[in-house]
Amino acid sequence: MASLSINNVCKTYNNGTDVLKGIDIAIDDGQFLILVGPSGCGKSTLLNMIAGLDDISSGDIRIGERRVNDLSPKDRDIAMVFQSYALYPSMSVRQNISFGLEIRKQPKAEIDATVNRVAEMLQITHLLERKPSQLSGGQRQRVAMGRALARNPSIFLFDEPLSNLDAKLRVEMRTEIKLMHQRLRSTIVYVTHDQIEAMTLGDRIAVMKDGIVQQFGSPQEIYDNPANLFVAGFIGSPSMNFIPATVVESAGGLGVKVCDDHGCVVLPLPHNRAKLSAWIGKEVIFGIRPEQITDARTAHREGLPQMDCHVKVIEPTGPDTLIFVTLNETKVCCRAHPTEAKRPGDAMQLVFDVSKAVLFDPKTEVRIA
Amino acid sequence: MANKLSVGRLLVYAALVLVAVYYLMPLYVMLTTSFKTLDDIRQGNLLSLPQAWSPDAWSKAWSSACTGIECGGMKGFFMNSVRMTVPAVLISTMIGAVNGYVVSMWRFKGSDALFTMLLVGCFIPFQVVLLPMAQLLGWLGIANTTTGLVLVHVIYGTAFTTLFFRNFYVTVPDELVKAGRIDGAGFWTIFFRILLPVSGPIFVVCIIWQFTQIWNDFLFGVVFAAGESQPITVALNNLVNTSTGVKEYNVDMASAIIAALPTLFVYMVAGRYFVRGLTAGAVKG
Numbered sequence A: 001m002a003s004l005s006i007n008n009v010c011k012t013y014n015n016g017t018d019v020l021k022g023i024d025i026a027i028d029d030g031q032f033l034i035l036v037g038p039s040g041c042g043k044s045t046l047l048n049m050i051a052g053l054d055d056i057s058s059g060d061i062r063i064g065e066r067r068v069n070d071l072s073p074k075d076r077d078i079a080m081v082f083q084s085y086a087l088y089p090s091m092s093v094r095q096n097i098s099f100g101l102e103i104r105k106q107p108k109a110e111i112d113a114t115v116n117r118v119a120e121m122l123q124i125t126h127l128l129e130r131k132p133s134q135l136s137g138g139q140r141q142r143v144a145m146g147r148a149l150a151r152n153p154s155i156f157l158f159d160e161p162l163s164n165l166d167a168k169l170r171v172e173m174r175t176e177i178k179l180m181h182q183r184l185r186s187t188i189v190y191v192t193h194d195q196i197e198a199m200t201l202g203d204r205i206a207v208m209k210d211g212i213v214q215q216f217g218s219p220q221e222i223y224d225n226p227a228n229l230f231v232a233g234f235i236g237s238p239s240m241n242f243i244p245a246t247v248v249e250s251a252g253g254l255g256v257k258v259c260d261d262h263g264c265v266v267l268p269l270p271h272n273r274a275k276l277s278a279w280i281g282k283e284v285i286f287g288i289r290p291e292q293i294t295d296a297r298t299a300h301r302e303g304l305p306q307m308d309c310h311v312k313v314i315e316p317t318g319p320d321t322l323i324f325v326t327l328n329e330t331k332v333c334c335r336a337h338p339t340e341a342k343r344p345g346d347a348m349q350l351v352f353d354v355s356k357a358v359l360f361d362p363k364t365e366v367r368i369a
Numbered sequence B: 001m002a003n004k005l006s007v008g009r010l011l012v013y014a015a016l017v018l019v020a021v022y023y024l025m026p027l028y029v030m031l032t033t034s035f036k037t038l039d040d041i042r043q044g045n046l047l048s049l050p051q052a053w054s055p056d057a058w059s060k061a062w063s064s065a066c067t068g069i070e071c072g073g074m075k076g077f078f079m080n081s082v083r084m085t086v087p088a089v090l091i092s093t094m095i096g097a098v099n100g101y102v103v104s105m106w107r108f109k110g111s112d113a114l115f116t117m118l119l120v121g122c123f124i125p126f127q128v129v130l131l132p133m134a135q136l137l138g139w140l141g142i143a144n145t146t147t148g149l150v151l152v153h154v155i156y157g158t159a160f161t162t163l164f165f166r167n168f169y170v171t172v173p174d175e176l177v178k179a180g181r182i183d184g185a186g187f188w189t190i191f192f193r194i195l196l197p198v199s200g201p202i203f204v205v206c207i208i209w210q211f212t213q214i215w216n217d218f219l220f221g222v223v224f225a226a227g228e229s230q231p232i233t234v235a236l237n238n239l240v241n242t243s244t245g246v247k248e249y250n251v252d253m254a255s256a257i258i259a260a261l262p263t264l265f266v267y268m269v270a271g272r273y274f275v276r277g278l279t280a281g282a283v284k285g
């Protein structure tokens, strides 16, 4: 196990595309780092750089105390699960898993034991003698996981390892990975598109966009205190509501004014007045998560601002029902208790918990407060 | 399927049969002629079957026909061709496989330029390289030997085999090589353990191509080999052109078929694997 630090790493491909533009990330020994970001933002590229499969253009990568820039992949002591699985087509599942161990000259008995242990954990024992072409997508993915887990490297690199599994298996595997991490305290870098995986697995999340780390922090930090509009919108599902609104004076403080076709309400802002004084009378983007706009019963707190809103659409999800209304001409998603939800077309009383609301500059999209 | 043939279909079949007959006719004439006696040939017409099937022409062609002043039949030259073709095919195919592997999976600075240069090698006409090649063989002291011919064919064939393997390996996902590198495998381990096992189809294609090219080659054979070491194509030419006494068409035909048999054989044996390999390779792991 080892720590990982990535200092100002840039990557420019031969054809001139800048894929990574100065990545700075550091995690401690045993931490679980999640990389998230839209397709094409450079996540796989960054993993390749950490693995040493491709040269970095500038910067430093350290694993533990070693600077690994010039080390070949096999000397970096890593294991990797590829986004495309990359199973060896001519080898059976067993051989796929044992290949790396054989090359590292482990004793036969030890290899067999490892393969069986890993296969059991991944529920692929019955597939061990098959060829990859005889497996389903999800089974292939688990074999790819197995190939990495059979080793005991300083760092695991996982590139969307669960993306092809069915919902149930995905949840099971997620728990397995978490268990494995808790047991072995391995250092892991994990790319995912799945919000829940990102929040549940990670000790640290790096949100990337266009080859730049937008924010790096603990999951809760990123969820509660997004650095900019992009991060706020990317993390969380359903995503945060962004309501264009004007900052106004309200009883003893500042607030934002939001209107429905029934009427308006001024939502008092919890933030420090001094920070916002420059924005009085100007338009900002008011960010509030769906669970912070809810029915009176779920809110179970007195004195919160409330308003009757015209329900446009409802989407029951089971534990709660998503209510869509229109505020300041923007579609807004609210999360309510299923029994409290009104029908589309009716008016419904919504309660706003503004304590965690955030504000963004509409032009630069940077967080104001 | 409708059980009555439509007019269109009938026309198509008729055309196909016609073309097939057209192509098979020379083979038929060669085969029947090779089993006729000389008298039979003189009396009968070209298309008739032999009056009595006689293997004499075949045994003469194989062991006692005269090619120039020698009268040892085709057998020595047949073996020459085998000794030339087998190593040349195997060596050029192996070199092509490694070249293709490097050019597609281990790109280095200038690898694209190198590949382009190799490609140009496919378009160089034989005639252009004759003189320099003769010079080179002279320097190496292997002029007029089978070894020399093998070298010529290996050099000339490498351009094609590299192209074949390169085009095959670019369709293999390069993550396979990356996974191998992470597992700690080196250049050759990755090649032998991961890539070669999936290269069956392209090996078959390459071997068929190279075998046909090298076995059937005449120009290099006639220029770079003399007397004892001539390949069968050259010997066949000499046999047919040797004019002592009567023209023995039956022996000529038998010799020509002997010279063509190995390529036919390779097509019939490997062609099956060729098709099978292509369909099996379509399902990627």
Ligand SMILES: Nc1ncnc2c1ncn2[C@@H]1O[C@H](COP(=O)(O)OP(=O)(O)OP(=O)(O)O)[C@@H](O)[C@H]1O
Pocket (backbone or CB within 6 Å): A013, A014, A015, A017, A019, A037, A038, A039, A040, A041, A042, A043, A044, A045, A046, A083
């Ligand atoms: N060899 C290459 N040459 C040039 N550009 C490349 C190369 N490989 C990747 N890119 C580009 O780099 C960018 C990042 O690719 P990368 O595979 O890292 O994305 P990603 O974040 O993993 O996306 P996804 O979530 O879809 O897997 C893409 O725009 C891609 O087109």
Ligand SMILES: [Mg+2]
Pocket (backbone or CB within 6 Å): A043, A044, A045, A083, A159
């Ligand atoms: Mg990717």
